[in-house]
Structure formats: structure tokens, C-alpha cells
Amino acid sequence: MRIGPPFFIAARSLLGRRKGRAGRAGRESTRSGPSGGMAGAILGIGISLIPLVLVLVVSDGMIEGITSRYMETKTYHLQIAAPDFMARQDAQKGIDALRKTKGVSSTWFEKDGSGVAVSSRSSNAIFMRSIEPAFFADPGTAKYLRLVAGRLIPEGRREIVLGTALAQALKVKPGDTITVITPSQAAAKEAGSGQAADLSSFSPRLSFFKIVGTVSAGYRDLDGLWAFISPEAGESLLAYPSASAFFGVKTAAPFSNSLGKVKNDAVAALAPLYPEWFDPYLARAWPEIERSLYRSFGTTKSMLLFIMGIALLVAAINLGSSLSTFVVERSMDIAVLRSVGATDAAIRRIFAGAGLITGALGTSLGVGVGLLLAWNVNGLIAALEWLINVADAGIALVRGQPSIPLRLLDPGYYLERIPVVIDAGQIALVAALSVALSAAASLVPAYKASRISVQELIRKS
DSSP states (O other): SSHHHHHHHHHHHHOOOOOEEEEHHHHHHHEOOOOHHHHHHHHHHHHHHHHHHHHHHHHHHHHHHHHHHIIIIIIIIIEEOTTTTTTHHHHHHHHHHTTTTTTTEEEEEEEEEEEEEEOSSSSEEEEEOOOOOOHSSSSSHHHOOOEEEEOOOSSSEEEEEEEEHHHHHTTOOOOOOEEEEOHEEEEEEHHHHHHHHHOOOOOOOEEEEEEEEEEESSHHHHHHHHEEEOOHHEEEEETTOOOEEEEEEOOOOOOOSHHHHHHHHHHHHHHHTOOTTTOOEEEEEEHHHHHHHHHHHHHHHHHHHHHHHHHHHHHHHHHHHHHHHHHHHHHHHHHHHHHTTOHHHHHHHHHHHHHHHHHHHHHHHHHHHHHHHHHHHHHHHHHHHHHHHHHHEEEHHHHTTTOOOOOOOOOOTSOOOOOOOOOHHHHHHHHHHHHEEEEEHHHHHHHHHTTOHHHHHHHHO
16 A cells, blocks of 8 residues: 555544435535544644744844844944053054955944942942944944933043933933042053052042933843943043953844854954954954853743743644544544555554644644744734733722833833744744654554454454
8 A cells, every 4th residue: 555545544534534414405415523632632732832933933033132232232243352551543453454354344443441430319330431433323233222312422531421221320311410430540550560559559530521311222231331431531531451442343244154254354354463462362253252141042042942842742742642542433444444455554654644644734733823923922012011001000990009000021121122033944843843743653553553453343343
């Protein structure tokens, strides 16, 4: 018996058999539906796949959205460390060389340093970033770094732009003045000379800045520290040893495999320009810069998929149980097939085919509904948020208490909107795994079906 007829018989058995009844108008035919157990197995596989596909698409979207935000506003696509004593004029030749490198879309020289900001009402740690104004006009930066109030770009030596959470912690707004405390120039010179530390030299340096604007990158842990100052201010203020300097590089394709080649080309471009201090290990790509953060994302995604995979495995086991019941229900059909010459192998193929068809139907249902929900996940979250807030407002009204609106996607902590990223390869792999599990679960019932004795069936009938 060829493979075609067994699958045809399996499909007919799953969909039901044609029944006939006589009437005045002639013979009418109807078709009985599939057994409840098999319909439940199809539904079970579909339901288990829906959250798996949803988690896969949403987690990929959130990871890419978070990663893009960090890359465009903080880490860049590549960072190449430079000595903290490097002047802007000396860095310019490196910037020119990097901008000519194939795959590089933009480059800046940045100086960073920590300090303490003090306002009239509060104080807080501060992370100062001294960058060229062109950084703020970059399309990637502009996409994620949002101006909240005032002006985006600081000018001169006495202007500063704060992150929104930092401004809230300091209880200030554009137009107010803050004092920034950093190590003194004397301490910096002594530390750089290698002389023994003299505690009397570590007097703080006080710098006064006017707040000209507040910005938000969409994350509270970033907005709570960031403060942007002009390159002129950074040149004079960020001169102590704990400050850092680097070339920030953005590329045309940060998520592609070509990032490694761009990194090597950037190293080759800078090496002959700064032979006295440059070394290839100073260049790092974005996965290396925030390795712990991205590894945490990957681990969380893997755990979620593992949990969803267990649900899929349970559904496959349920399919095996339903097929065992299906074999009992079709015992007489097996006897008829044997009476017309069907072999044990043919019987096994029929019931293995039934499991394969059931798995394929359940997989199609689960993947289809999962992709539909994932594509509209932002609308579903908005609808759920609205329902929760309406219910909360009603309960608060009854109790006479104020209602506090809930935001499921708070841009101060998470993404304001989840990007929908559908990886066709991953979805196809999940679908193939689901069908394979279904086929594997059908092997035992198929073997049992092939061992049914015709004589015993006749004796029991």
C-alpha cells in the first residue's frame, strides 16, 4: 500500500464518515464531524502554540527596541576608547579617518565623567557627557532622545541639559541653576604624575551651570543620570583621571554580521594615526559594551520559551492519548481494512498520518492566531489598559477614593510601543517542532493499532 492511500484514509477518519438516509426527496448524505478527542487535541496544540508564538515575536520586538535605544543614545554601535587627556583637535584626524571607513555612517568624539549635582533643594549623582551638537541631529539619536522642555543642545561653558528623571530628583527645571562638584585640577595633575596621594590636594572643584533643557531617552535608569554639556565645557571640566574619552561610531547595519568587519576596518584606520597608545582591544562592538544587559534579555527570552515549550509538549502528549482513544473508536474500521489485505505497516501509516494531520492542523491554528495577536499586540495592550482603568475608576467611585490610572507600557521604564519583529525562520522552526512532536506522539498509538487482532474483534462483536 503506497503512502497516498493511508493518508487519505487517515484524513477521512479524522473528518468523519459519510452517512446516508433515505427520504422522499431521495437519498440525502451528511458527514459526521471528527471525534471530540481529536478536535480537543487540535485545539490543545493550537492553544499551546499561541502564547509561544506571541512570546517569540513580542520578546524579539522588545529586545530589539531596547537594544536600539541603548545603541543610538548611549553605547553607539562601536566604541573605540581613547586616552582621557586627548584634546578635540587631536581627535579630529581620527574622526575624519573613521568617517571614510566603509560601513560607518557617523562618528563623534565624546568625553564622559561623573560628579555630584547640587540644586537649592536636592543633590544627586550625575554622569556628564560632552558631545558635538551634530550627535543630537543624527536620525538614530533623534528617534529615541526626546526633548521634553527647553532647548536640546547646550552652548558655551555654562549650559547643561538634564535627563528628565535627574531633573525630577534635583527638583529643577529649565532656567534654574545647579552646582556640579568634580575633582579639582590639582588632584587631577597629582594623580596623573604618579606622586603619592596628598589628601589636602583633593579639594572639590565647583562649576555652575544653567539648565537650558530636559530630555528623555525613554528609560529611567538613563534619564536619572544623564547630563549633556558642550565640548568646550567638557574640555575644561572633564580633565580628571576618572573621566573617559572615546570615539563613538554608528554603522549602516548594526544588527548584521558585517559589524565585525566594520570594527576591524575602524581599527585599521586608527592604528597608524595613534601608534603611541592605540591597541585593537580598545575597540568594542555594542554586544560587548552592554554584555550583561543583553545576556539578561536572552536568558529571560529562553526561560519564557522553555515554559511555553513545556506547554507544547503537554499538548503533544494529550494528542497521543487522544489517538489511543481514536484507535479504540476505529477498531472495526481496522478489522475491515485487515480483511481487505491491509498490512501492519499500512495500519501504522494510517494512524501515524492521523497524528501528523492533527498536529499540522493544530500548528496552523496556533501559529496563525499567534501571529495575528502579535501583529496587533500594541492595540491589545491599549484595550486591556483601558478596561483595567475603567474597572479601577468604577471601584474607586464606589469606594469614594481617587482613581490612579495604570500604564502597562510606561515609557519611563519600558517601551512606549513594542516593535513587531517577526522572524520567519524562528516561526518556521517552532511550527516544524510542533508537527514533529505530534508525529512522535502518534507512534505508540499507531503501533497499538497495528497489533489489534481481527479474530478478537469478531469474537467480541
